[in-house]
Amino acid sequence: MKDYQLAWKNLWRNRKRTLITAASVFFAVFLALIMRSFQLGTYQKLYSDVIESYSGYLQLQSSEFLDEPGLDNGFVVDESMIARLEADPEVTAVIPRLESFALTASGSRTQGVMVIGMDPEKEHDGLNMRNRMVKYKLTPGAVASLKTEVLPERSARLLDLLINESYTNEEKMLLDLGLSPGDSSAFMPLLRKHASFENSYLSSSDTASAIIGSGLSEYLQAGVGDTLVLMGQGFHGTSAAGLFVVKGIVSLPTPDIDNVFVYLPIEAARWFYAAPGMATSAIINIRNREDKVLFKTQERLNEAVGEELKVRNWRELNALLLNQMEADNKSGAIMLGILYLVIAFGVFGTVLMMLAERRREFGMLVSIGMQKHRLAKVVSLEMLMIGLLGVLAGVAASLPLVFYGNDRPLRFRGEMAKMYEDYGFEAVMPMLQPDSYYLWQVVIVLLIIAVAVAFSVRKILKLNIINALRA
Amino acid sequence: MKVVEINDVCKTYHDTEVEVKAVDGVTLSFEKGDFAVIVGPSGSGKTTLLNLIGGLDHPTAGEIIVAGHRLSELKPSQLIDFRMEHVGFVFQSYNLIPVLTAAENVEFIMNLQRWPKEKRKARTDEMLQSVGLSDRHKSRPSQLSGGQQQRVAVARALAPRPEFILADEPTANLDTKSAETLLDIMEKLNREEQMTFIFSTHDVRVMKRARRVITLEDGKVVSDIRTNHNS
Ligand SMILES: Nc1ncnc2c1ncn2[C@@H]1O[C@H](COP(=O)(O)OP(=O)(O)OP(=O)(O)O)[C@@H](O)[C@H]1O
Ligand SMILES: [Mg+2]
Numbered sequence: 001m002k003d004y005q006l007a008w009k010n011l012w013r014n015r016k017r018t019l020i021t022a023a024s025v026f027f028a029v030f031l032a033l034i035m036r037s038f039q040l041g042t043y044q045k046l047y048s049d050v051i052e053s054y055s056g057y058l059q060l061q062s063s064e065f066l067d068e069p070g071l072d073n074g075f076v077v078d079e080s081m082i083a084r085l086e087a088d089p090e091v092t093a094v095i096p097r098l099e100s101f102a103l104t105a106s107g108s109r110t111q112g113v114m115v116i117g118m119d120p121e122k123e124h125d126g127l128n129m130r131n132r133m134v135k136y137k138l139t140p141g142a143v144a145s146l147k148t149e150v151l152p153e154r155s156a157r158l159l160d161l162l163i164n165e166s167y168t169n170e171e172k173m174l175l176d177l178g179l180s181p182g183d184s185s186a187f188m189p190l191l192r193k194h195a196s197f198e199n200s201y202l203s204s205s206d207t208a209s210a211i212i213g214s215g216l217s218e219y220l221q222a223g224v225g226d227t228l229v230l231m232g233q234g235f236h237g238t239s240a241a242g243l244f245v246v247k248g249i250v251s252l253p254t255p256d257i258d259n260v261f262v263y264l265p266i267e268a269a270r271w272f273y274a275a276p277g278m279a280t281s282a283i284i285n286i287r288n289r290e291d292k293v294l295f296k297t298q299e300r301l302n303e304a305v306g307e308e309l310k311v312r313n314w315r316e317l318n319a320l321l322l323n324q325m326e327a328d329n330k331s332g333a334i335m336l337g338i339l340y341l342v343i344a345f346g347v348f349g350t351v352l353m354m355l356a357e358r359r360r361e362f363g364m365l366v367s368i369g370m371q372k373h374r375l376a377k378v379v380s381l382e383m384l385m386i387g388l389l390g391v392l393a394g395v396a397a398s399l400p401l402v403f404y405g406n407d408r409p410l411r412f413r414g415e416m417a418k419m420y421e422d423y424g425f426e427a428v429m430p431m432l433q434p435d436s437y438y439l440w441q442v443v444i445v446l447l448i449i450a451v452a453v454a455f456s457v458r459k460i461l462k463l464n465i466i467n468a469l470r471a
Numbered sequence: 472m473k474v475v476e477i478n479d480v481c482k483t484y485h486d487t488e489v490e491v492k493a494v495d496g497v498t499l500s501f502e503k504g505d506f507a508v509i510v511g512p513s514g515s516g517k518t519t520l521l522n523l524i525g526g527l528d529h530p531t532a533g534e535i536i537v538a539g540h541r542l543s544e545l546k547p548s549q550l551i552d553f554r555m556e557h558v559g560f561v562f563q564s565y566n567l568i569p570v571l572t573a574a575e576n577v578e579f580i581m582n583l584q585r586w587p588k589e590k591r592k593a594r595t596d597e598m599l600q601s602v603g604l605s606d607r608h609k610s611r612p613s614q615l616s617g618g619q620q621q622r623v624a625v626a627r628a629l630a631p632r633p634e635f636i637l638a639d640e641p642t643a644n645l646d647t648k649s650a651e652t653l654l655d656i657m658e659k660l661n662r663e664e665q666m667t668f669i670f671s672t673h674d675v676r677v678m679k680r681a682r683r684v685i686t687l688e689d690g691k692v693v694s695d696i697r698t699n700h701n702s
Binding site for chain 1: 525
């Protein structure tokens with residue numbers, strides 16, 4: 001009989017205890033993975049939302065801009081330098097942008113906004129503004145008329161919860177209404193008829209048009225065709241004022257952005273701020289967005305831009321957000337720590353019980369000639385098997401859930417959603433696909449088991465046969 | 472031929488406030504083929520003496536030589552190998568590994584000794600047959616009676632052909648009939664395999680079956696009587 005066979009048989013001597021121990025490891029691994037997946041998935045979504053809708057992966061700025069953002073730290077766009085950057089194999093486009101603050105008013109409401117002067121033809125990758133234009137909106141009117149149509153009962157009920165919700169695509173609207181993509185042909189005509197949203201995108205030649213975030217549109221009660229008054233401070237303290245007609249509404253993933261962004265064609269913004277030929281930043285679109293490659297690209301580009309300008313990466317650009325997430329991550333780690341502590345106690349309890357219960361048997365085995373190290377090996381194998389059983393089961397059980405949660409993120413409604421949005425987060429919790437964090441959870445659990453193994457091995461090596469036999 | 476030589480051996484315990492001389496100046500030797508029983512009142516040092524002979528414990532003074540090995544010269548791990556190779560143990564209870572079948576238990580020491588599989592199987596069959604359990608190969612200890620468990624323990628102890636068998640009150644937990652059966656088997660194996668048995672008991676019926684009765688009192692040998700009866 002091989003040692004592992006004996007160990008395997010020993011596992012089932014006390015089936016209940018083995019299963020309880022394996023189950024506790026299982027739950028620890030399972031819960032930790034799910035928790036971690038939600039947490040990391042949420043961070044990742046937040047990062048990619050902010051990167052895609054605003055900062056980009058790399059940005060060209062004047063070297064002071066990061067510490068003191070503002071028009072006065074803008075720079076004059078040098079086309080030849082832009083061409084030099086675009087010649088880099090990793091760079092696909094360099095898109096100047098002029099951004100600053102302004103006060104906006106429409107009707108009786110006013111709001112501080114961020115004005116983004118951008119190139120409507122070349123806005124940065126990922127943002128894809130055209131796709132984010134609102135195509136459907138469940139206005140109270142639309143909901144009322146939809147209710148006169150024949151709809152599944154569930155969808156009719158859901159409509160009330162979805163008043164004023166805007167959609168950039170059909171799938172998401174169908175999903176929210178409890179309909180499957182297969183229902184598309186039956187219900188989309190109705191939705192198109194009642195809830196379509198008239199919207200158009202900017203063109204570079206527009207001089208007095210704007211696109212605004214859906215949150216801002218709602219707050220200002222300004223729809224397509226309404227006029228916004230923008231007032232602010234132009235370059236070198238000039239005063240800036242202008243009238244812009246809302247041409248379109250975009251739905252942006254981060255409420256912080258959705259609620260305050262006004263997009264103008266860059267030439268219109270330059271006129272508004274009296275800053276001809278200038279930019280505050282330029283988004284640099286790159287091919288490979290992995291951090292490792294991206295940082296190298298950044299280094300290379302920085303050599304090409306000279307003293308006055310600097311290429312910043314998304315981490316530098318979003319330092320505040322990263323700090324926040326870092327803090328949140330710490331509190332998550334504490335939760336995990338507590339979870340593991342509970343499990344460690346559980347595993348240790350089992351080990352102590354097992355050692356006490358089998359003391360006589362250990363004494364007998366060493367008496368009849370089994371070397372202590374061999375006995376220790378058998379016992380270690382047993383514990384490793386229990387541990388692996390729990391770990392593998394935990395990993396296996398988490399996988400479908402994590403993949404599902406990644407594919408169809410958890411979306412909050414009502415109070416919960418409001419709470420999230422008040423914090424500036426979209427009320428969505430996607431799960432991160434299995435990644436190195438899986439490995440870490442497994443390593444931690446195996447470490448806990450290793451400590452328990454080390455303890456048992458020590459106990460066995462120090463076993464006093466005579467006392468064990470008398471026990 | 473001398474299998475065990477015990478020269479003026481003492482074992483003192485200091486665990487408690489008082490010093491206990493569990494074994495006090497014992498000199499004894501056992502010959503190949505002995506069927507010897509150690510008797511004496513509770514606390515007289517029987518278990519202690521058997522543990523010393525088996526290399527489970529160290530004497531405080533004196534020398535024990537078993538099969539040419541001076542036990543005091545062996546390192547702990549060598550002592551374990553020594554036991555595996557030369558000594559068969561039968562304890563009062565909890566002899567068997569609960570998760571293994573009777574046959575696997577009998578094979579266990581041969582396994583440690585790395586016998587080839589064929590020889591191991593053959594010897595296991597032979598031993599289970601000898602102790603009258605050839606139909607219980609696959610039974611777990613929990614499925615066997617106390618007497619049957621002790622018989623498996625005897626089979627396991629004997630299977631690898633040790634120098635001698637040490638049995639501390641092997642019948643103490645058995646009813647009369649089971650005890651008789653176990654003794655019959657031990658006697659038979661003593662005869663057929665020339666196996667040396669050294670065991671302790673409280674049981675007068677067991678005493679009567681032995682060919683040599685050593686009586687201990689307060690850790691001292693007070694009598695050592697050879698009877699020549701064959702049952
Ligand atoms: N590990 C120990 N620590 C301290 N004292 C011990 C130890 N083992 C035995 N003793 C003492 O040594 C003496 C002899 O004990 P031992 O167990 O050898 O007697 P025994 O003849 O086997 O008794 P019994 O018939 O009850 O089994 C007793 O007084 C006992 O209390
Ligand atoms: Mg005793």
